[in-house]
Amino acid sequence: MRVSQLLPELDPDQVETLDLTSPTVHAEHDLSAVWRRLRSDHPLYWHPPRDQNPGFWVITRHADALSVFRDSQRFTSTSGNVLETLLVGSDSATGKMLAVTDGSRHTEVRRIITTALTPAVFDRLEKRIEGQVRQLMARALERGQCDFGDDVAAQVPLATICDMLAVPDADRPYIHRLGSSSVSSHEPAHTTTNAWTSKNEILAYFIELAEERRGGSGDDLVTILANADVRGRPLGTDEIVFNCYSLILGGDETTRLAMTGAVLALAENPEQWQELQRGEAGLDSAVEEVLRWTTPSRHLGRLATEPVEVGGGRIEAGDVVTVWLASANFDEREFSHSERFLLDRTPNRHLTFAYGPHFCLGARLGRIQLAATLTALRDMVAGIEVTGSPKRVYSNFLGGTCNLPVLLKAR
Numbered sequence: 001m002r003v004s005q006l007l008p009e010l011d012p013d014q015v016e017t018l019d020l021t022s023p024t025v026h027a028e029h030d031l032s033a034v035w036r037r038l039r040s041d042h043p044l045y046w047h048p049p050r051d052q053n054p055g056f057w058v059i060t061r062h063a064d065a066l067s068v069f070r071d072s073q074r075f076t077s078t079s080g081n082v083l084e085t086l087l088v089g090s091d092s093a094t095g096k097m098l099a100v101t102d103g104s105r106h107t108e109v110r111r112i113i114t115t116a117l118t119p120a121v122f123d124r125l126e127k128r129i130e131g132q133v134r135q136l137m138a139r140a141l142e143r144g145q146c147d148f149g150d151d152v153a154a155q156v157p158l159a160t161i162c163d164m165l166a167v168p169d170a171d172r173p174y175i176h177r178l179g180s181s182s183v184s185s186h187e188p189a190h191t192t193t194n195a196w197t198s199k200n201e202i203l204a205y206f207i208e209l210a211e212e213r214r215g216g217s218g219d220d221l222v223t224i225l226a227n228a229d230v231r232g233r234p235l236g237t238d239e240i241v242f243n244c245y246s247l248i249l250g251g252d253e254t255t256r257l258a259m260t261g262a263v264l265a266l267a268e269n270p271e272q273w274q275e276l277q278r279g280e281a282g283l284d285s286a287v288e289e290v291l292r293w294t295t296p297s298r299h300l301g302r303l304a305t306e307p308v309e310v311g312g313g314r315i316e317a318g319d320v321v322t323v324w325l326a327s328a329n330f331d332e333r334e335f336s337h338s339e340r341f342l343l344d345r346t347p348n349r350h351l352t353f354a355y356g357p358h359f360c361l362g363a364r365l366g367r368i369q370l371a372a373t374l375t376a377l378r379d380m381v382a383g384i385e386v387t388g389s390p391k392r393v394y395s396n397f398l399g400g401t402c403n404l405p406v407l408l409k410a411r
């Protein structure tokens, strides 16, 4: 059963009036039938302008998504990589934050971060994550009733990224609160003003931290970025700060959604849960299927730089192009039984971390966190019972379950 089947299904005949920019549309409806219709009948669909928003292309097939992600020359990220920024025509972090930088600057700054993420760093983080997940799970089992989103899933990703950035313990709840409200919301009445205020507060916080760490010798990412240089010139404060912001945002809410969505999917698919418990489903394939099933980033966007053919149609230079991972990850042309949650699915070429030059920098970390969650569930939990309505995020960018009241029974 799809997680989204808990929600009313949106009629595919309403596709013409559908507003894909609306957070409510994503939070309160099951769009599976709409995606199926678009994949089969309109693989390149023009979403008409609505209210103040200009129109944009909607790409829903897996193969077309790959061709866009592969080609950062014709599909640039420098005007933004999500609808929110693309529709206003720019992103204030262009050229300063990896996700909205292309070309050689992107390669050079990405290299600084990836070389800092050594196998030794990953080993250290993995041990910490496994210990932390087991501890949180033990506490949840002691209490019996818990909100898996708040009590377990929300605690792990932030702690991991804050470890990478060496954010002091006392500041972590503050960063988490700002992180959640700067990209999505757990409440329908969320406004763009809230989002901008939160974003600016995070940036201000990291300006101070980076200044403190200039000249320092620590191996945390803030210190590394604050002291790195590209072709003999140090990174600007804005470049350091925007990239810290992107690590927090990239890894916090997305991983929470995947972890919480994993528990909901296991509760709704008891035969898969039993396979996991009996060790019949391998952990690696289970992690990949959870990533596909939950698809925390619903869409990504690009701007076309020249005329190009995709999905049987023609996109013009200057057009906004959105790629819906929420659809591509369920494309029946790529995945057999795409609407089923199958922990032993292979191959599983999901696009949850995108593809190409902007492929998620934290993919390995996301996988480690999910593996730790599935291992702790398998080894410590005998039964999962959903005891209340799951709550979903209100956002057109992030999607999934942020709160999940459950009763966990110890093994």
Ligand code: HEM
Residues within 6 Å of the ligand: 077, 081, 098, 099, 100, 110, 161, 246, 247, 248, 250, 251, 252, 254, 255, 258, 295, 296, 297, 300, 301, 351, 352, 353, 354, 355, 357, 358, 359, 360, 361, 362, 363, 365, 366
């Ligand atoms: C399940 C968890 C995660 C999901 C679903 C996810 C998803 C994504 C996606 C779809 C992109 C591509 C953006 C684009 O092409 O425009 C991306 C990029 C990125 N992610 Fe993740 N992410 C996750 C975890 C993490 C973690 C843990 C971190 C940090 C430690 C992180 C940091 C980043 C960064 C910095 C980028 C930009 C890379 C670039 O543009 O070169 N992500 N992520």
